[in-house]
Amino acid sequence: MKIINQGDVQIIKTTYKKTLDMEAEYRLSIFTYMYQSQGRYLIRNTLTLEVMELTDVEWSAVVAIKERPVNVQYLEDSGITELAKLGYLISVEKDEIKQYKKIIFLLKTMASAKKGIKSYIIFLTTACNARCFYCFEENFKTKSMSLDTADRLVDFILKTRSIEKDKPIHLRWFGGEPLIGASIIRRICTALSNHNVPYKSFMITNASLLTPEMAKEAKELWHLKNVQVSLDGSREDYELRKNYYLPEKYNYDTVMRAIHLFSEQGIHVRLRINVDFENIVRMPIFFSELKKEFGTMENIDVYLTALYQEREKEGFIDLYKKIYFLTDLLDEIGIPRTIRSEYDTNCFRMNMCMADAMNDNIVITTDGIFNNCEHLPESRTWGNIFDGVTDPDKEKELSAEPVIDPVCAKCAFLPECTPYYKTGCPGWFSKCYEYNCLKTEYKLDRLLKGVDMESDDYEEI
Numbered sequence: 001m002k003i004i005n006q007g008d009v010q011i012i013k014t015t016y017k018k019t020l021d022m023e024a025e026y027r028l029s030i031f032t033y034m035y036q037s038q039g040r041y042l043i044r045n046t047l048t049l050e051v052m053e054l055t056d057v058e059w060s061a062v063v064a065i066k067e068r069p070v071n072v073q074y075l076e077d078s079g080i081t082e083l084a085k086l087g088y089l090i091s092v093e094k095d096e097i098k099q100y101k102k103i104i105f106l107l108k109t110m111a112s113a114k115k116g117i118k119s120y121i122i123f124l125t126t127a128c129n130a131r132c133f134y135c136f137e138e139n140f141k142t143k144s145m146s147l148d149t150a151d152r153l154v155d156f157i158l159k160t161r162s163i164e165k166d167k168p169i170h171l172r173w174f175g176g177e178p179l180i181g182a183s184i185i186r187r188i189c190t191a192l193s194n195h196n197v198p199y200k201s202f203m204i205t206n207a208s209l210l211t212p213e214m215a216k217e218a219k220e221l222w223h224l225k226n227v228q229v230s231l232d233g234s235r236e237d238y239e240l241r242k243n244y245y246l247p248e249k250y251n252y253d254t255v256m257r258a259i260h261l262f263s264e265q266g267i268h269v270r271l272r273i274n275v276d277f278e279n280i281v282r283m284p285i286f287f288s289e290l291k292k293e294f295g296t297m298e299n300i301d302v303y304l305t306a307l308y309q310e311r312e313k314e315g316f317i318d319l320y321k322k323i324y325f326l327t328d329l330l331d332e333i334g335i336p337r338t339i340r341s342e343y344d345t346n347c348f349r350m351n352m353c354m355a356d357a358m359n360d361n362i363v364i365t366t367d368g369i370f371n372n373c374e375h376l377p378e379s380r381t382w383g384n385i386f387d388g389v390t391d392p393d394k395e396k397e398l399s400a401e402p403v404i405d406p407v408c409a410k411c412a413f414l415p416e417c418t419p420y421y422k423t424g425c426p427g428w429f430s431k432c433y434e435y436n437c438l439k440t441e442y443k444l445d446r447l448l449k450g451v452d453m454e455s456d457d458y459e460e461i
Contacts, residue, residue, distance in 0.1 A: 001080070001082065001083070003050060003052055004042070004053050005044075005051035007048035007049040007051075008347055011103060014106070015086075015087040015103075016086060017084070017087075020072050020075070020081060021072075024072070024091040024092065024093065025071055025091070026069060026070055026071070026072070026089045026092070027069045027089065027092050028088070029089060029090045030096055030410060030412060031047040031048075031414070031415060032044070032045055032088045032089075032412065033045075033046060033440060034063075035440070035444050037448065039056075040448060041054040041056065041058070042054070042447075042448070043083075043088055044444065045087055046413055046415050047103075047348075047415045048086070048348075049347075049348060051444070052088070057078075057079075058078065058079060058080055061074075061079075062083065072084075075089070097404060101401065101404075103348075107348075116161050116162030116164070117162055117360060117361065118161075118162045118167075118170060118361065119170040119171075119172060119362075120157060120169065120170070120172065120361075120364060121174055121361065121363040122171060122172065122173055122174060122188075123174050123363070123366045123374070124144065124145050124173055124174065124175055124176070124184050125175050125176040125178070126142050126144075126175065126176040126366060127142045127143075127176045128176045128177040128180070129180070129208060129209065129245050129250055130177065130208070130243060130244050130245075130250070131242075131244075131245070133243070134241075134308070136375055142176075143367070144176075144180065144181060144366055145181060145184050145366045147187065149385070150184045150188055151191070152386060153188060153368060154188055154192065155385075158197070161197065162360075167198070168198035168200045169197065169199050170201070170202065171189075171199055171200070171201040172203070173202070173204075173205075175204075177208075177209065178203055179203075179209040179210060180209065182214055185222055186221065186222075189201075189221050189222050189223070190221065199223055200224075201223055201224050202224070202225060202226045202228075203228070204227075205227060206229065207254075207259060208251075208254045208258065212261055215261040215265050215267075218262070218267060219265040219266060219267060224267050225267065226269075227262055227267055227269055227270070228269075228270045228271075229262075229270070230272045231271055231272070233279045233283065234285060235252040237279050237286075238255075239251055241274075256293060263297050266299065267299070268299045269300045270300075270303070270338055271290070271300065271301070273302060273304045273305070274305065274306075275304050275305065275306050275307070275323055275326075276306065276307050276310050277313070280319065280323070280326070284326070287329060287330065287333060291333055291334065291335055294335075295335070298336075301335075301336040301338045302330055302337060302338060303327075303337065305323070306323060312429060312431075316435070317434050320438055320439075321438065348415070349415075364385060368384045368385040369383075370384055380398070382394040382395040382398065383395065411433060412436075413432075416436070417436075
């Protein structure tokens with residue numbers, strides 16, 4: 001057996017057993033995911049993030065354990081005792097959910113010792129110059145942050161920000177279209193600079209409102225490091241789906257120029273390509289256009305994702321199979337691909353989203369109201385920047401350890417998923433297990449290809 005992806009050392013130390021219980025019987029961990037492809041055998045521990053390749057003999061021995069528990073003698077005779085020590089196999093008596101909760105508790109306890117908020121997700125406005133048919137804010141009331149609220153927000157940041165070895169706080173500008181609120185960004189950043197607060201910022205935007213002067217300001221004053229620009233395909237697809245109010249002024253060409261402006265300022269641009277059942281067939285043509293437009297730029301990358309509306313439709317998994325095919329096509333034609341949750345990281349994600357990272361993150365709406373999710377502004381508030389916490393019980397409820405649904409408690413992907421499950425999370429969908437299987441196997445295939453190229457990086461056990 002060989003380790004082909006190192007796991008999270010901290011988690012492995014927590015779960016690693018140097019010696020086995022000679023009286024115990026062992027079963028497959030619920031966090032062990034097994035995968036075989038073209039005569040190669042992988043097992044992945046979704047809790048420790050480690051991936052191992054087994055021989056066919058070792059694989060057969062593990063497959064047999066899926067049918068019935070085995071004793072230590074069986075593990076020794078099969079040469080797989082190391083799998084029990086590393087948590088792929090566990091004692092029948094072991095309560096894995098209890099262990100999982102303990103790990104989360106320990107990690108969050110250590111993290112909570114670092115006081116202060118690290119990231120502020122700021123709704124500048126709910127207004128937008130586009131009318132995308134898929135926007136989750138379609139029914140939101142249009143409003144923008146006032147100057148007074150912006151000033152009070154600065155005061156709130158000064159009182160609550162994390163002070164950790166002079167690390168910069170993160171300001172994440174959100175909308176609507178956040179560039180509509182450029183003057184508010186300027187006001188907040190100027191005030192923070194005057195108070196010598198280190199910060200860097202990030203933005204999700206359609207980019208259509210960007211000017212050369214604004215791009216320069218974004219670099220020098222906003223300290224904008226990364227920007228995500230959503231695209232929907234070539235000109236016809238894009239302009240139909242964006243449906244701008246003034247299409248003669250804001251259009252495909254405007255956005256392409258804006259992407260160049262960001263890039264020329266050294267701001268990293270992440271292009272999010274929104275895919276659905278209708279436009280996916282035209283993506284290869286669009287890729288050719290992207291290659292021609294941005295092929296020489298080093299600070300632009302691309303990723304594809306399905307619209308949320310597609311998740312409950314028949315054939316959603318097939319749609320994602322096509323997305324992964326197109327992702328490989330990006331590599332083939334030389335367009336930099338965004339690395340998202342690949343096996344390039346070996347760190348356990350203590351928080352799956354901002355909603356369960358309230359100690360580090362906070363969403364602030366245009367009216368200065370606190371929230372725990374950008375998709376649900378003002379619907380779950382427990383306070384505001386003017387009065388602080390106004391509903392301690394609600395804050396405590398949101399910060400409390402989540403109740404794990406019985407279905408999730410049996411799922412290998414529990415450590416990689418939001419603990420909110422069905423209870424109010426807008427990201428949950430019924431085909432989550434099938435999607436996670438597909439995503440995991442796609443990544444494992446890519447990992448195998450990388451290992452083929454760098455087989456000397458194997459660690460023999």
